[in-house]
Amino acid sequence: MLHPVPTLKETPSQTAGPYVHIGLTPNFAEIRGVYATDPGSTMLTPDTKGERITIAGRIFDGSGAPVNDALVELWQADGDGSYVPPMGPSSNAAPAFTGWGRQPTNGEGVFSFATIKPGPVPGPDGKLMAPHVNLWIVARGINIGLQTRLYFEDEAEANGTDFVLNKIMDPRRRQTLIARREEGDPVRYMLEIHLQGDKETVFFDM
Amino acid sequence: MSGIILPGADGALYPRDRAWHPPANTPGYKSTTFRAPKHALLSLGGTASELTGPTFGHSSINPLDNDLIRNFSQDGSEAIGQRLIVYGQVLDENARAVPNTLVEFWQANAGGRYRHKKEAYLAPLDPNFGGCGRALTDENGFYSFRTVKPGAYPWPNGGNDWRPAHIHFSVFGHAFAQRLITQMYFEGDPMIWQCPIVGSIADKSAIDQLIARLDRHNTTPMDALAYRFDIVLRGRRSTMFENKLEGN
Numbered sequence: 001m002l003h004p005v006p007t008l009k010e011t012p013s014q015t016a017g018p019y020v021h022i023g024l025t026p027n028f029a030e031i032r033g034v035y036a037t038d039p040g041s042t043m044l045t046p047d048t049k050g051e052r053i054t055i056a057g058r059i060f061d062g063s064g065a066p067v068n069d070a071l072v073e074l075w076q077a078d079g080d081g082s083y084v085p086p087m088g089p090s091s092n093a094a095p096a097f098t099g100w101g102r103q104p105t106n107g108e109g110v111f112s113f114a115t116i117k118p119g120p121v122p123g124p125d126g127k128l129m130a131p132h133v134n135l136w137i138v139a140r141g142i143n144i145g146l147q148t149r150l151y152f153e154d155e156a157e158a159n160g161t162d163f164v165l166n167k168i169m170d171p172r173r174r175q176t177l178i179a180r181r182e183e184g185d186p187v188r189y190m191l192e193i194h195l196q197g198d199k200e201t202v203f204f205d206m
Numbered sequence: 207m208s209g210i211i212l213p214g215a216d217g218a219l220y221p222r223d224r225a226w227h228p229p230a231n232t233p234g235y236k237s238t239t240f241r242a243p244k245h246a247l248l249s250l251g252g253t254a255s256e257l258t259g260p261t262f263g264h265s266s267i268n269p270l271d272n273d274l275i276r277n278f279s280q281d282g283s284e285a286i287g288q289r290l291i292v293y294g295q296v297l298d299e300n301a302r303a304v305p306n307t308l309v310e311f312w313q314a315n316a317g318g319r320y321r322h323k324k325e326a327y328l329a330p331l332d333p334n335f336g337g338c339g340r341a342l343t344d345e346n347g348f349y350s351f352r353t354v355k356p357g358a359y360p361w362p363n364g365g366n367d368w369r370p371a372h373i374h375f376s377v378f379g380h381a382f383a384q385r386l387i388t389q390m391y392f393e394g395d396p397m398i399w400q401c402p403i404v405g406s407i408a409d410k411s412a413i414d415q416l417i418a419r420l421d422r423h424n425t426t427p428m429d430a431l432a433y434r435f436d437i438v439l440r441g442r443r444s445t446m447f448e449n450k451l452e453g454n
Contacts, residue, residue, distance in 0.1 A: 006220050006299035006300060006441050007299065007300060007301050008297060008298075008299045008300075008301050008438045008441075009223070009226060009299070009411075009412070009415065009438060010222065010223065010226065010227075010299060010386075010438050010439065010440055011386060011388050011415055011416070011437045011438045011439070012226055012227050012228065012388065012407050012412045012413075012415060012416065013227045013228060013386060013387060013388055014228070014374075014387065014388045014389040014403060014404075014406070014407075014416070015235070015237075015387075015389075015403060015406075016374065016376075016387045017374060017389075018322075018324060019312070019320045019322040019324070019325065020312075020374070020387075021322065022312040022320060022321060022322055022336075022337050022338050023310050023311060023312025023337075023338045023339075023374055023376060024310060024312070024376060026336065026338045029321070029322055029323070030323060031278065031321055031336045031337070031338060033278065033336075034270075034271070034277050034278055034336050034338055034339075035268075035271070035338075039266075039310075039340075061240040061241050062239075062240035062241070062242075062244075063240045065240070067241070069324070073385070075255070075258075075259060075260060075382045077255075083254060083255075083258040084260070086261040086380065087261040087262065087263040094263075098260065099260060100259075100260035121253070121254050121255060122254065123253055124251060124252075124253055129253065129255070132255070134255050134256070134382055136382070136385055138387050139241065140237050140241075141235070141237030141238045141239075141240070141241035141242075142230070142238070142241050142242075143227070143228035143229065143230060143232060143235070143238060143242075143406050144224075144227050144228060144230070145385060145386075145387060146243070147256075147383070149255075163253070164250060164253070167248060167250065168248060173245075195240070195241050195242070195243055196240060196241065196242060196243055196244055197244075200243055200244065200245050201243075202245070202248055203243050203245075203247050203248070204247060204248050204249075204250045205221070205222060205224070205247035205248065205249045205250065206219075206249075206250040206251075206252055206256045206383045
């Protein structure tokens with residue numbers, strides 16, 4: 001039997017530009033009254049189960065300057081390692097946890113999500129992947145969205161056997177995906193993301 | 207089993223053709239110089255983390271969300287400019303419709319001015335135009351919205367660079383690895399072929415896919431012109447055997 005082949009070409013990407021906030025976080029862009037809240041601004045509900053944490057990052061360009069006009073989206077499993085099931089078209093029941101968030105970077109290039117720590121998800125090798133969140137970064141000067149993952153410093157054993165981390169040949173580059181644990185209430189996990197240069201973050205073609 | 211895979215679409219995604227998309231570093235578009243990774247991307251076959259993605263119910267959308275002529279109106283007045291209906295179908299690479307997916311769009315006003323604090327272009331704001339909207343595709347993958355045609359505007363890149371009239375689009379699909387942001391241009395605009403951002407795409411037929419067509423058939427007489435802009439997201443290989451999870 002022949003392998004199926006795609007019949008159409010994917011629409012090519014273009015940069016999100018410097019005014020991405022108008023469309024994706026209009027209230028942050030001070031466009032009030034169109035949407036009640038910015039999409040993805042809140043991931044948690046009072047019914048969300050799991051350990052409350054903050055996931056934060058700071059994005060730098062190749063000259064070391066903070067990227068202060070980026071938009072970051074986060075997609076993660078819940079505390080049990082399950083991704084939120086798709087909503088039906090007529091669904092009015094909001095899930096207890098959205099799994100998806102969207103945040104702009106501030107003047108220092110910092111973004112931050114109030115979320116829960118994800119559980120481990122099965123990988124293609126049948127073993128559990130280490131807890132992680134998926135990040136997608138768009139901005140002026142980024143022609144196609146950058147996809148990466150954030151792992152947790154305090155999951156060293158799971159990180160050591162993770163399917164994706166072990167695909168990174170240079171072990172030093174694996175460290176670019178591992179967020180530092182900062183004590184507090186809630187605990188904050190902080191990742192430095194470098195778009196370019198000696199400390200360049202690993203980005204994926206997925 | 208974690209990760210919800212949609213019926214009939216449970217194989218791996220086709221790999222992205224990154225020679226069709228713009229590369230990260232395109233010197234004609236100066237902002238890419240320090241924002242383009244220099245290491246090769248790490249290929250990842252796709253796990254549950256990439257093959258699932260957020261979905262949005264109709265309850266999250268308000269009736270005016272796809273009407274940019276009225277959704278920022280201060281006093282019931284409508285936005286100034288050439289009135290348009292922009293519509294199209296979201297498909298995947300297998301030419302299958304992508305239903306119930308969120309499409310977001312944003313743009314400058316008729317004079318090329320964005321409503322954003324970092325924008326200082328001297329063309330004035332329109333008090334009744336915000337510039338953002340969103341729609342969910344229907345069961346056949348169609349979206350539509352009403353707006354005014356955005357103006358061209360100058361930007362600090364080369365000494366005298368102007369963006370062609372364009373509308374930014376964000377599309378989700380059903381997998382996080384399908385996530386796409388792009389820009390729509392207008393048929394016949396001579397500025398398309400002078401723009402370094404458009405020119406970040408090497409293949410002319412790829413650029414052509416970003417150009418919306420004037421659609422007289424769907425134009426509303428005495429009201430609004432229509433443009434059609436179809437969007438293609440990554441498709442999935444089909445699964446040949448029920449008990450075999452890999453693509454074929």
